[in-house]
Amino acid sequence: MEIICKPYTSDDKAAVTVIWNDIVRDANAFPQEVPFTSEEGDAFFLSQTATVVACADGEVAGFYILHDNNVGRCSHTANASYGVAKKFRGYGVGKILVSDSLAKAKTCGYKGLQYNAVVKSNFGAIMLYLKLGFNIIGTIPGGYRKADGTFEDLLIFHKSL
Secondary structure, eight states: OOEEEEEOOGGGHHHHHHHHHHHHHHTSSOSOOSOOOHHHHHHHHHTSSEEEEEEETTEEEEEEEEEESSSGGGTTEEEEEEEEOGGGTTTTHHHHHHHHHHHHHHHTTOSEEEEEEEETTOHHHHHHHHHTTOEEEEEEEEEEEOTTSOEEEEEEEEEEO
16 A cells, blocks of 8 residues: 655545544544534644645545644744544554654754643554654643543653754
8 A cells, every 4th residue: 555645735624524533533632522524624724834644545544733832932843643544544654644744844944843642542652653763751640531531641752853
């Protein structure tokens, strides 16, 4: 399976919004609780520093968003979120997206990439980030409220570029 990354366009909004909303509904990774409409998703994805789509065999397999982690004097560090369609998980799409986002962040002038909220039970993401050279720089005890009302720790990751 060949996976190609390309910039997001509004033509991708339906597929990317479905992936985003699946992750929101699963309630084990993204902090959002309310799914996007297609138009809300499109506006959000277009507002990022970069939104990139991974395509496999002509289908949207995943995406990432890249933007400032903070404002002003802290805007030189990027933040990113990733989504992979359920049917494409386990095929290396996530690794391609993270690797592409690191390169994109560097070309955008960022000095580092930080993840503020990686749910501690998201083992696949954690292993990937560690494998790609990220460091865990902190833990937020009980920082994520799961759908059942229980709380789970969040990990903070960083990688200098």
